[in-house]
Every structure is written in C-alpha cells, then in structure tokens.
Amino acid sequence: MATEAKAHELIVSVSPHVRGQETVARIMWTVNLSLLPAFIMSVYYFGPLAAFVTGLCILSAVLSEHIYQTSLKKKSTIGDGSAFLTGLLLGLNLPPSVPFYIPIVGSVIAIVITKLLFGGLGYNVFNPALIGRAFLLISFPKLMTIWSEPTAQFVAMDAKTTATPLGVLKEEGLAKLIEIFGDKTDLYMSLLMGSRAGSLGETSAIALLIGAALLLYRGYITWHIPFSFIATVGVMAWAFGGQAGLFTGDPLIHILSGGLILGAFFMATDYVTCPSIRKGQIIFGIGCGAITMMIRLKGGFPEGVMFAILLMNCFAPLIDRGVKSKKFGAVKEQKEQKK
C-alpha cells in the first residue's frame, strides 16, 4: 500500500502539532525596526557621527557575540537579532561625540559580561545595553557627559557642547531652562521633536513614540510597564518637582526630557529582565518611575532612568515570585478551605 510506504517517513513529536508564527528572531528584528525612526532623527540632529557611533556599537556587539560563541565552539546566535538590538540600544544611549573606543568597550561589556557569561539570551539578569552604558558612565564620567548641541542638518561634524535640559533643570532651575528655549511652548516642541542635547536616540520623543506604537500594535510590548513607569514619573514630578512647594511641578518636562521615553518603551520592557506577569509589570513600572524621580530630584545625577531600570531588574525575579496571575479555580478552593 502506498500509505505503508509513507509511514516510515512520518515525524513523531508531542502535541501541539501546530505552532504560532512568532519567533524570537522575528520579535527582535521588529524591535530593531521600531528604533529606526529614532535612529534617523539622531543622524538628523547630530550628524554622521551619530551613525558612526551607533554603527560601531552594533558592529562590535554582533562581532563580540560571534567571536565569543565560535571560540567556545557554540552555535553563533547573532541571527536572532538580540545582539544587534543590544548594540543599537547602547548606541542610542551614548552621547553624540565619544571617542571610538567607548562604543567598543561598552558593547563588549554588554554582550560578553552581561549576557553571554550569564548563559546567553534568556539568562541575563540585567539589560545588557544598560549595563554597558552604566559601565561607561562610571568608567568615563567626563567623556560620557559631553553633550553636543543639535544642528538639524544631517551634517554636523563638530558641534558646540551644551547642557541637557535635565542638567539645566537640576543646576539652574526651570526659569533658566525656559529662557534657553524661548518660551514654554518652544520648550515642549523642542523636547517632542528632539531638538535638544542628550543621548543620540533619546531626544526625539515623537520618533520613539512612532516605534513604540508599532510594538504595541504587534503586541510585542503591552501598556503595563511604559504606562506605569511614565505615569509614576509624571505624578512624582508634579508632586515633588516644583520649586513652589508640593504639587507645583511640571510633569511634561520630566516626561519628555532625559531618556524616559526610550527607557520606558524599549528598555524597561526587555522581556528577559522584566517581570512576566502583568500585575508584576505594573509594580516594576512604578518602581522604575519612583527611582527615576528620586535620582532626578534628590540624587547626584541629573538623569536616573538607566539606574532605575537596572535596580528594578534586580527585583524582577522577586516580583515574579511574589505576584501570581489569577489562577483558574483558585477562589473556590480558598472558600472551601475556610469551611
């Protein structure tokens, strides 16, 4: 019988026999794609140097993963796009004008020490790109806090240095910040479009939001972390950020400046290092927001998103352990036990 002849070629495996279309690589490359607008805006404002810095980060991240894995005779996983993403995020988190060795050092730390030494994608405790950046910021504090002025021409080679809005806010107050940008509306517009000093990819809120919308639409991220993160920052900025006492702060400035939008949508939501249960994600977001504002208002650094996310990364497994998703049939069980 024809059927018998076929039988020995049949694949035997466990159920389910059909699978969804999502793969890790597909998710990662989509996230990479969603960062494209922010990347374009960074080149627009900070010139070809921005592309060079980001490109170098990506290149060294991918290369270091490949070299590490092949030299240990493991399968190279650069195809899944996560090393590319780490490089890209690190690049977008660097100031525009850094010496060439900074992206390389940062990428190697991010990929080799933060990710691969812990066992590779899925086992890392901290967000690799953020550890890379934290390492650089602490190691080269001066080089990592030189901010270029945006030029909006795609060409700037050596721009003037200036302070970030949060730096001005911390050192000289809101009045001075508004004075620099003209008036309040100009300030908001500049923050929204990205015409301000800051890390390469963090400046343009609008470009980041376009990318975030893609991720939200595809369901790769949910509203829980970004919303709770940003809302906490907003509320705390409004409550404690004003000079005239409680509840006089300007939440919009705190939300739009610094790396909040980039961090909340693209880095706090990193699957591996955030809680996987939705309720836990809200706690995680609130924690990130609260630590961010504590650092911004009371700490030594003008910006706190990076350290906030890294600190909350530590708590992610704990949150996952403490928070349980609503279990089917659990309510009845408890009632019966009480009887």
Next chain:
Amino acid sequence: MSLKPKSNWELIKNGMFGENTIFRMAISLCPSIAVTNGMKNGVALGISVVFVQTMVNMTVSLMRKFIHPKIRIPIFMLVIAGYVTIIDLLMATYARPIYKEIGLYIQIIVAFASIFARAEVYASKNKVFSSMCDGLGMGIGFLLAMVVISFFRELLGKGTLFGYPIVSGSPLLIMILPAGGFLAVGLLMGFFNWIDMRFFGGKGASGV
C-alpha cells in the same frame, strides 16, 4: 577537605590554592572588595590577616584541650578580637599613614569568616605546628588573592601600581569603585575555576 593527615607544606599549599579563602571558598568577600582598590591597601590588609590568622590558629590550638566545647565560640571571638586590637593599636602607633586609609578594615578583621572558620574547623582539632601552617597558608592565600585583585583593579582603574604610574590614558574608573570590585572578584573567580577545571581536573585542591 580530605581526611588524610596532610604534611605541613601541603597544609600551606592547601590554604594558598586549594581552599583559597576568596576564590575557592568565597568567604570574606567584603574586604576583598572594599580594600582592593589599591595594591598598597590590599597588601597591608593581607599581611595583617596573615599575622592574625597564624596567631589565632596557634593560640586556639594551644588552648584546645583547655577550652570547654560549649563556650568555644566566645573564646575564639576573644582571641581574634585580642589580636586584632593589638595589631590595630600597633598600626595606629607606628604605621599611621596606612592606618589612616585602612584602619577601619583592620578592625573588621574581627568579623572575618575565614579566620573564625579556620579556628573552628582546623585549629581547635589539630596540633599547634600544623595549625600554624594551616593559618599561615590560609593567610597567604588571602594575601595572594588581595594582591591579584588589587593588581588588576589599581592597574585598570588608576593606571598605577603602588601609586606609581604605569600606563597613561583614561583609565576604567569603575574598577576602583565598589562595582568594579565585584566585577574583578567575579571574573577572577571564574578564571581560577576555569584553570582548575582545565588543568587540574576540577578538584578542589589544585596543588601547583
């Protein structure tokens, strides 16, 4: 620890490599991170530990038949605290510049798990001379670990060794901060474990 009695040289070697306090036993890590941002400090604390460890082991071994087992812990505590106080006073008097930098950590030697552990595990059960060798080995092992860690941290973090400039350029500042201490200890621990597995069959005692 093997049950076979070890020769005195083996005891010292064991303390230095096989059961190295920091890299193999992973105890007394706080000082290894706090003090190792410069070789000067690291070496000074290491030498103090060699002294305290050896003396404590000897003293405890001497008294081991006299001490009632129920109160051995407070007695060990007193012995350790006594030696630490003595070394603390001596340093404060005759080595003031170093004392200013690491005086705080000298007093912390009282709470070192490694010293207490050796008094309890080894010295309270063995003869004076072998206890001394064990203490010496453990102390030297700790000293070596401090030297290795502080070597990398000072070189990478400041570009100097014992304060003398070695390399120019902007150093990795993080290495002399506490975070860099964790990084250095972790990576070195991994490195020594790898060496152990690669060349010595992954057994506890490497015995170089």
Next chain:
Amino acid sequence: MTGKDMIKITVNLVVIYVIGGLIMAYVYAKTSPIMFIKAKEEKEAALKLMMPEADKIASLGSWEPHEKHAEYYAARKCGELKKVSVTDEKTGKVKEDTECVDPQDIGYIVEGYGKGYSSYIHVLASVDKDFIVKKISVLGHGETPGLGDEIEKDYFLNQFEGRTVDTLVVIKGETPDKIQAITGATISSRAVTEDGVRNGVKLLKEKLSGEVQG
C-alpha cells in the same frame, strides 16, 4: 550540664578573659601615649602648614558644622621669641623652649565640614585678618575616586587664595574671580567651597570681627 562543667566553664572564661584583658591593657598602655603625641603633632603640623609664617597657633573655640566637632584657631606672630629653659616637673630634665612675647594675630584658621557627594569633606581654611582666604586644605573625604577626589588636586585648591565670603561661589565653566567647579564633580566642589570653607569663614567673621576691629 553537670556542676563540674559549670566550674570548668567559669574557670575557662575567667582565666582566658583575664589574660586577654591584661595583654590588651599592656599593649594599650605602651602605645597610647605615643599615639596621642603623634596625633597631636600631626594636627599641629597640618595647622602650621596653613599659615607657615605664624609662630603660635592657639585654639579660640569650637563649633559644630553637620554635628561634628570642629575648632577654630588664631595664628599669631610673636613680637619677639625669647629663649627660655623649662624644667619638666616630673622628670626634672631641663628643656630648651621658646616663649612668645607680645603675640599679634596675623590670621585665623578654621576647621570645617562640607556635605559632599558621598561623604563629609573635612577641610581647613586659613584667612588673614580681613577674612580673605589664604589657603585651604582637604584633610579627609570619601568622594568618588577619579571625580570627586580631584578636590585634593592643586589646580582646584589654588583657586581659593584671595577669595572672600562673597566670592566663595562655585561656577560651572570658566570664571575669573570665583571658584570653577571640577568637571563632573560639581557637588564635591560645592561642598568644599560653599559648605565647608565659606561657612567656616562666615563663622570666623561672626565670632571675631568685633574683637579685631575693637
């Protein structure tokens, strides 16, 4: 626990603690005088460095910045230094010493603490009789290595000479007559300048300006 055990434990503890106590007491007795003298000498040397031209430095009183004990001193120059022989009362030895005749205040030294980035910074500042800063020095701190610890560097400390209470202000960036902050360590710079030195000089002014003018 038997009675024998109780006795043994008691004897154990008493003997060992007494011996231990005695040894420690002996070491302490031997070292503490030397330690005390050395500490005093160190402090005097530090004060002397602040105002090398002064012959005598005398404590005027103390204050408590950040709830820490700190003193302020008058630096005096003698009209004449007379050589005298002093007989030590206990030992009976005769020592050469100097006696200050007609001392004149030529300035003041104040000890202060500034709340820095990660520690309290212990500073000394010397001023002349018009409360213009002559020199400052950092005695101790726990600021970030590589950033905050640049407050010990000369390029920062040298800026203080000639500053008054009004110009002891930290500015980010170049400044002709004020204190330029260390790049990346504004908080530490401020702590030294505004919290430590300026408050110290202010204190001196409050306490002493009456005396000087009068």
Next chain:
Amino acid sequence: MSKTATFERGIHPKYRKELAAGKSITQANLPQRIVVPVSQHIGAPAKPEVNIGDEVKRGQVIGSTTGFVSSPVHSSISGKVTAIADFPTSVGKMVQSIVIESDGKDEAISFKEHPDYMNLSADEIKTIIKDAGIVGMGGAAFPTNVKLSPPKEKTIDTVIINGAECEPYLTADHRLMVEHPREVVEGLKIIMKSLGVKEGHIGIEENKPDAIKAMESAISGEANIKVWPLEIKYPQGAEKMLIKAVKGREVPSKGLPMDVGVVVQNVGTALAVYEAVRFGKPLLERVVTVTGNGIREPKNMMVRIGTLMSDVIEQCGGLVDGAVKVISGGPMMGFAQWTLDVPVVKGTSGILVLAEDEYVSSDQYSACIRCGSCIDVCPMGLNPSILSIYSEKGFYEDAKANNLFDCFECGSCAYVCPAKRPMVQFIRLAKSQVKP
C-alpha cells in the same frame, strides 16, 4: 440569541476548518478486518469474551467490563476472530486487541429497541449506556455511565453538551450537529433524565453558524434547553472552560465538573446515547474527520470502531507526497503516529495529516526569554514559563508547588512560545517525576 460566552485567556490558532466543514458525513466501506483494543477508555481494560476461531456478529460483546470504571467492547462487523494479541494503538501504547476478519455479510445480532425511551428509569438508562460501551467521544474516553452516576453528596443541576469543537481542523461534531440535531437533543434529554436534571445547555463556537441554527431549531419547544454561541477561542471545548463560559462557575483546582454541579458530554456521546437507548445499538461506529493538507480528499466519515487508519486514509484518496505527520485527534492535543496500522477507537475524533507547509519544527528550541506570552494565554492561569524551566532544570518539586497538576496540557503555551520550547513535553516530564 444571547451574548457570546467565553472564558479568560486562551489562543486563536488558525482553525482551518474549511477543509472538511462542508463535507457531509459519508459511510465508510465495510472493512476487511478490524482490530479492537480491549482498552479504549479510561479505567480497567475489558476482558476478552471470545477465542481465536470464534464466529462473531455485528454488535456482539467481545470484551466485558471488569470494574466500575470500565466499558465493554463490541464487534463492529461479522466475521471470525483470528488473533488476540498486543497491537499498537493511536496513543502509542501496545494494547491487547481482538482481530476479526470480515466474512463480508455484516450480520447483526438483534437490538432491543425502546420507542418509549423517555419512560425508562434513570437506572435502566444507565445500564443500557453501560452495556452499549459508550464512552466520552471528545477524546478523553471516560465511561459515560460513570459520569452519569455521581456520588450522592454531589448535586448535579446542569448538563452541558460540548459542541465547541475548539481543536483546529476537526469538524466531526460540527457535521453531527448539522445533520443530526434532533438526535443530539434527544440524547441530551435522556442524559438529563438519567441525572434528574432540569437544565440543559449546548455550547457551540460561533464559527459553526449552521450548527447553531440547526441546534436552535431542534430545541424549539424545549423550554429548559439553551444553545450558547461561544467565542472562537482555543481551548473553548475543555470541560472547565466550557463550564466557565456557559455557567460562569469555576471548577476548583484538582476538582471535577461535578463539584460545581455540572456534567459535560460531547455531541457524539449524546448521539450515541440516543441510539443506544432508542434503538439498543451499542457504540459500533463514530464520525471521524479525515483532514489536513496532507490528505487528498478531506472527508467526514462514519467509521466502524476497529477500522485501521490506513484503511480510512485509503478511502480518502491517500496521502499527498508532502505529507509529514499523521495525527490521531486534533493538532493541539492529538497524538502523532509512527505507523498507520492502528485502529480507529471510540475516542478518535479525527485523523489529521499535516503537509510540510503546515508543520513547524520544534526540534530546535532556545532558552526561555520570559516574554510572558504563555502566561497571557494559559487558560488555567498558570505560569507555564516557570514550570518548563523548573522541569528543564530538574526542579520537579518546585514545579509542583507552582500548580503543575492544574495543567491539562492544552498546548496553548507551546503554540505561542516564540522560543519554540516544547512546553507541554516539559510539563508532562515533571508530572511523571512527582506524585500529585
């Protein structure tokens, strides 16, 4: 029509029901030979009542019950017993089976009809159902008479007929409801009578509008029976999910539907109950959906129990060249076959042949990236991600502490996992390593 009912979470796989949904049920050819495993159900296996060489007729009992939770087996053809030995079955186990060669006459024993079946007592009904060898035909194959005999302390107030058929591809229940709605309703009424229950429900997923229409017209006049259109979502047809959707009751952890006063029966079972009680016919045949891109002519066929799968596939035109996988049951919970010489049994709801384009390999999987997709879809509200990690690392007790045994292996987590981890396999491994 009421609002669409459903449960929390779940997934939306590609249903692919269009392959066979429009095909009316056709009678399969009389098989040359049948292989009847004595254990086609959950519980004690039946004891063979015939010897090699015996002549048997259609409907004759060839294996009798051996306990309370057990079910007899019958011959579905007339012929001669040629072997009693272990044969492979569709779940992968070797089971003692009775092989009967057909004599081509298809002679039947006489069946005892009950035209006045609604006047039978509850016990009489249960006896008939038991003797007819009826088991749950949705796949689990739990003896029906046992389900209809709950312990005294449990009060049953509701019977739900499960017409959800949430497994992709399968259309057997769908066709039954379209073609025999009246019989299904009568079956439901018999079941309700045997339990002394006043309330009956029929849950059907919304992607079967013709079935919903047919059932609604069939229940007209029955005041206490209601048809529920259900949201199209897997695993809508799991007992606990169905009860939640229809009655809003949650079956407690480690509990059974009867703990919340509900009995759920499959559409096919209801039909079998009706035929057994009304016509005295034992369970001799069932509807099997033969479908998938790997089969030439997808069909819904009435197949005699014991017919070999290869025989059935032959009647559907055979396999296409690119066929890679043959599954007994649905794609989410069915069993992949290594040979086609296994019999169709009472619980075989479908034969699914996947072609290369439908097959997603799960040989290569990577570490869990903690995306949380599986948590979002787990109908039981578990954390499959952590269960699979515990199992992978050998921490089976930890897995147990995380409600391992609430999992009913619906496969939703494995379906959505982007790292393609074999979640269900990990969970089964853990379940096998610790006691509940």
